[in-house]
Amino acid sequence: MLKRKQMKIVKMFEGLSIYDFQSQYSTNESCIDLLVKLKWGDEYKCKNWDHTKFCKTKRCGKKRCCSCGKPESETSQTLFHKLKFLIHKAFFILYFISTTKKGISALKLDRKIRLHKRTCLLFKRKVMAAMSSLFTYKMEVDETYIGGK
Numbered sequence: 001m002l003k004r005k006q007m008k009i010v011k012m013f014e015g016l017s018i019y020d021f022q023s024q025y026s027t028n029e030s031c032i033d034l035l036v037k038l039k040w041g042d043e044y045k046c047k048n049w050d051h052t053k054f055c056k057t058k059r060c061g062k063k064r065c066c067s068c069g070k071p072e073s074e075t076s077q078t079l080f081h082k083l084k085f086l087i088h089k090a091f092f093i094l095y096f097i098s099t100t101k102k103g104i105s106a107l108k109l110d111r112k113i114r115l116h117k118r119t120c121l122l123f124k125r126k127v128m129a130a131m132s133s134l135f136t137y138k139m140e141v142d143e144t145y146i147g148g149k
Contacts (some may be wrong), residue, residue: 021095031087035074046070079130090115093123 016024023033044054046065055064064071077082080090092113096104106121113120 016095016099021092021105024090025091025095028087034079035080035087039074039078046093079126085115085119089115090123093120094127097124097127103116108131 007100025034032113044052044063046052046054046068054065063074073081075083079094080087083090093109096109096112104124106117106124109115109120109124110117
């Protein structure tokens with residue numbers, strides 16, 4: 001499920017042109033740095049015991065709790081958990097989904113990002129499901145007319 005912190009990612013893309021986006025998030029490291037900043041901010045907290053001391057690991061963005069020794073990935077409990085493709089391509093999918101007015105098909109994503117159509121479709125569904133779970137709409141109808149001649 002997309003948390004409010006990750007919703008900031010989608011909001012950040014709205015004002016960016018494709019050139020600005022590409023200059024900021026064209027590498028995996030820049031995307032991981034953004035996820036680390038959004039997930040932990042200034043203070044790391046262990047998800048198991050709420051410890052604040054951590055040790056860095058060899059992998060970029062991954063941290064290990066010094067007290068319990070359990071590692072935690074920057075992508076765990078996010079949309080990007082267990083991705084089989086590069087994270088900057090997932091950011092591009094998010095960018096195209098959030099900036100196109102009428103939506104974008106999986107086939108267009110396939111052509112733009114050079115991923116398989118099925119992969120784009122499944123990740124797009126994951127994003128759309130997470131976004132729809134955040135928004136609940138209450139609808140009121142004043143006048144309705146059902147039926148016809």
